[in-house]
Amino acid sequence: MSSETKQILTTDGIPLEISLKKAERKNKIKAFLLVAPLLLFLIITYIFPIGEMFTRSIDDKMITNMLPKTFKSMETWDGKELPSEEVFASFLSDFKILVDKKEHGKLAQRLNKEKNGFNTITKKLFRQVKRNKIDETQSIKEQIMKVHKRWRNVEYWQAIKRTAPPYTSAKYLKAMDMYLNEDNKITQVSEDRRIHRILWLRTVEVAFFVTVFCFLMGYPIAHLLATLPMKYSNLLMICVLLPFWTSLLVRTASWMILLQQQGVVNDFFVMIGLVADDNRPEMMYNKVGTYVAMTQILLPFMVLPLYSVMKTISPSLMRAGKSLGGTPFVAFWKVYFPLTIPGIGAGCLLVFILAIGYYITPALVGGASGTLISNQIAYHMKTTLDWSFASAMGLMLLGGVLVIYWLYNKLVGVDNIKLG
Amino acid sequence: MSKNTEFVKFDKVDKSYDGKVLVVKDLNLNISEGEFITMLGPSGSGKTTCLMMLAGFETPTNGEIYLDSNPISNIPPHKRGIGMVFQNYALFPHMTVYENLAFPLRVRKVQKDEIDKKVDKALSMVSLSGFESRMPAQLSGGQQQRVAVARALVFDPAVVLMDEPLGALDKNLRESMQYEIKHIHENIGVTVVYVTHDQGEALTMSNRIAVFNDGKVQQLSSPDKLYEEPVNSFVAEFIGENNTFGGEVTDISKDVCKVKLQNGEILANPVSVNSKGDKTTVSIRPERALINPKDKMDNNQTGKIEEVIYHGDHTRVRLDLLGNKEFILKVPNSSNELDIKLGNEIKVGWNSQDARALDPK
Numbered sequence: 001m002s003s004e005t006k007q008i009l010t011t012d013g014i015p016l017e018i019s020l021k022k023a024e025r026k027n028k029i030k031a032f033l034l035v036a037p038l039l040l041f042l043i044i045t046y047i048f049p050i051g052e053m054f055t056r057s058i059d060d061k062m063i064t065n066m067l068p069k070t071f072k073s074m075e076t077w078d079g080k081e082l083p084s085e086e087v088f089a090s091f092l093s094d095f096k097i098l099v100d101k102k103e104h105g106k107l108a109q110r111l112n113k114e115k116n117g118f119n120t121i122t123k124k125l126f127r128q129v130k131r132n133k134i135d136e137t138q139s140i141k142e143q144i145m146k147v148h149k150r151w152r153n154v155e156y157w158q159a160i161k162r163t164a165p166p167y168t169s170a171k172y173l174k175a176m177d178m179y180l181n182e183d184n185k186i187t188q189v190s191e192d193r194r195i196h197r198i199l200w201l202r203t204v205e206v207a208f209f210v211t212v213f214c215f216l217m218g219y220p221i222a223h224l225l226a227t228l229p230m231k232y233s234n235l236l237m238i239c240v241l242l243p244f245w246t247s248l249l250v251r252t253a254s255w256m257i258l259l260q261q262q263g264v265v266n267d268f269f270v271m272i273g274l275v276a277d278d279n280r281p282e283m284m285y286n287k288v289g290t291y292v293a294m295t296q297i298l299l300p301f302m303v304l305p306l307y308s309v310m311k312t313i314s315p316s317l318m319r320a321g322k323s324l325g326g327t328p329f330v331a332f333w334k335v336y337f338p339l340t341i342p343g344i345g346a347g348c349l350l351v352f353i354l355a356i357g358y359y360i361t362p363a364l365v366g367g368a369s370g371t372l373i374s375n376q377i378a379y380h381m382k383t384t385l386d387w388s389f390a391s392a393m394g395l396m397l398l399g400g401v402l403v404i405y406w407l408y409n410k411l412v413g414v415d416n417i418k419l420g
Numbered sequence: 421m422s423k424n425t426e427f428v429k430f431d432k433v434d435k436s437y438d439g440k441v442l443v444v445k446d447l448n449l450n451i452s453e454g455e456f457i458t459m460l461g462p463s464g465s466g467k468t469t470c471l472m473m474l475a476g477f478e479t480p481t482n483g484e485i486y487l488d489s490n491p492i493s494n495i496p497p498h499k500r501g502i503g504m505v506f507q508n509y510a511l512f513p514h515m516t517v518y519e520n521l522a523f524p525l526r527v528r529k530v531q532k533d534e535i536d537k538k539v540d541k542a543l544s545m546v547s548l549s550g551f552e553s554r555m556p557a558q559l560s561g562g563q564q565q566r567v568a569v570a571r572a573l574v575f576d577p578a579v580v581l582m583d584e585p586l587g588a589l590d591k592n593l594r595e596s597m598q599y600e601i602k603h604i605h606e607n608i609g610v611t612v613v614y615v616t617h618d619q620g621e622a623l624t625m626s627n628r629i630a631v632f633n634d635g636k637v638q639q640l641s642s643p644d645k646l647y648e649e650p651v652n653s654f655v656a657e658f659i660g661e662n663n664t665f666g667g668e669v670t671d672i673s674k675d676v677c678k679v680k681l682q683n684g685e686i687l688a689n690p691v692s693v694n695s696k697g698d699k700t701t702v703s704i705r706p707e708r709a710l711i712n713p714k715d716k717m718d719n720n721q722t723g724k725i726e727e728v729i730y731h732g733d734h735t736r737v738r739l740d741l742l743g744n745k746e747f748i749l750k751v752p753n754s755s756n757e758l759d760i761k762l763g764n765e766i767k768v769g770w771n772s773q774d775a776r777a778l779d780p781k
Contacts, residue, residue, distance in 0.1 A: 320510035322497040323475055324524035325575065338514045
């Protein structure tokens with residue numbers, strides 16, 4: 001059909017489309033060059049690190065590279081009974097190379113993570129290999145099996161086979177307090193070791209309530225800001241922004257001064273007789289402290305989008321609602337409130353996403369019962385140096401945020417977000 | 421059934437926002453039932469404040485407003501039952517046209533089928549039937565305006581207030597909307613209080629016009645009276661075009677007075693001068709002064725043409741006459757035998773009846 005329609009030509013006889021493209025090309029290149037630095041910056045600082053994090057979190061290539069022949073010969077093994085002579089032979093040859101490179105310790109460590117008891121038997125095997133006690137002209141299988149009784153146990157060979165794939169979901173399962181058992185089934189860890197799930201739930205809970213508190217406190221402030229005369233609203237705006245301009249650490253530290261047991265708030269409670277001097281409530285190093293400090297710190301992120309939306313709502317709409325017979329409440333609920341939803345959405349999303357990954361404040365005022373998943377991530381980054389586990393948890397956090405974003409889009413629509 | 425001539429009554433109403441300046445001073449105004457009254461005045465003259473006090477969004481600092489003999493100062497806006505059309509329409513942007521119109525009925529707990537009927541009727545009144553499911557943003561300015569009017573009328577209020585409702589429309593639309601609102605008013609007989617600063621709008625639409633200036637009603641009368649017989653120089657200046665001469669009364673009788681100007685003397689109608697020696701501003705409508713008058717007139721002067729502007733149906737001629745370089749004449753397009761050329765001297769005449777000697781500026 002399109003071929004039948006007559007092509008429109010410019011005055012010079014060039015097809016219009018081509019001419020238009022030529023004319024626009026320069027502008028397109030210009031526009032691209034303008035955004036190119038940002039694009040590059042984003043790729044280097046955002047997309048690339050996230051990709052790196054992802055590969056790190058599922059990477060299990062180390063052992064794959066250590067035992068290449070073993071895994072190759074294991075491909076035909078059904079895993080039910082002890083493997084064949086061939087598997088034992090390739091394992092020994094892989095192991096000898098590792099001994100030469102002095103990497104057998106790493107192997108022992110990695111295998112021990114998969115199944116307890118590998119450390120001992122690997123060391124025993126190492127001693128035998130070192131003393132050249134293994135005669136390669138005879139059955140290697142028999143000789144290895146004599147090194148330690150566990151080498152005769154099929155479960156240990158199954159454990160080796162499980163480490164074969166270059167990628168693993170173990171870190172993700174660990175973050176959910178689960179692991180793959182001997183039968184390749186996802187199993188929960190024993191009850192007393194389930195710490196991550198509590199942290200995840202607490203993180204979501206804290207983020208949710210901080211968002212709710214921010215909304216409850218921010219909505220009236222934003223409304224006041226939007227309706228007060230310029231003179232007062234500017235002052236109020238400065239009050240809202242002042243904490244914004246103060247260092248996060250300073251603000252958190254000041255909350256510590258206020259909330260500690262011998263702190264200002266407690267002193268005040270004692271003074272007015274609300275609590276006894278020897279029975280001061282703990283408001284810090286628990287969830288209360290986290291809630292209070294995070295709500296205060298994240299409040300501007302709620303107020304600002306709400307304010308920018310409320311600013312655009314004409315005061316005559318409320319008046320119209322009232323003059324048409326709506327009580328002030330009806331006019332607010334049916335007219336004003338629905339118009340602020342874009343601001344509410346933007347504010348809540350912003351606060352929730354920031355709160356879910358919050359780190360410094362819970363670390364300082366959270367104590368044991370107020371730390372969040374971000375503190376756990378930091379712990380593995382800095383203390384245990386298990387970066388792949390930290391990466392896995394970080395990515396799960398990112399995934400969670402994306403899910404929330406998707407949900408929000410389904411419920412409210414992203415087009416409805418108004419940030420300014 | 422005699423109509424209540426004090427349906428809406430402003431009784432000695434004062435209004436001040438800051439305790440220093442009175443925005444409305446001693447306002448006394450009676451509006452009869454079914455009347456279309458316009459509050460006309462320059463911005464800052466207090467007209468919108470009066471409207472807001474009537475709607476209940478502002479409280480009078482002193483005095484009382486009565487609606488159908490009931491004082492309403494202490495009644496909140498939503499209980500007054502007064503419809504209002506706002507300057508920027510104030511349609512609820514998140515509701516469809518139907519929902520906008522149903523809003524006042526829903527808050528009054530009207531039955532669903534009754535709502536449907538009333539909304540239908542109101543929409544057909546403004547000839548917007550079939551637009552129920554549109555959002556306000558999908559309508560043109562004129563259509564939004566009509567929805568706003570329909571919404572203010574749909575719950576059968578006793579009084580409808582309109583606050584410069586046509587201000588945002590272009591000229592042609594504004595004119596056709598003027599007639600439309602006028603016809604709606606005539607058809608349903610609701611009392612309308614209309615605020616505008618556009619005198620043309622006020623003249624076409626109203627039964628009576630209250631001209632506001634400086635917080636006071638300067639004149640309250642029908643449009644023709646307002647135009648033909650302004651009672652003071654502010655009204656004369658504000659309504660329509662106007663040629664003025666400042667001078668002093670040298671002689672006065674019952675219906676004519678002599679006014680001495682800087683260079684010359686004219687006869688005028690003594691409206692607000694009482695005795696010899698009074699300072700006065702004489703006001704003459706441009707169309708009342710004729711070029712080369714055929715009938716005998718008691719004022720005859722000669723002026724020099726300073727400017728000629730072609731306006732299609734008429735030509736505006738600016739003269740230098742009796743020391744007034746801004747003397748305007750309107751020459752109808754039919755009188756093409758006249759020799760109107762820049763620099764020519766022409767004879768101009770008018771009746772002393774049409775030259776109103778008002779208060780000095």
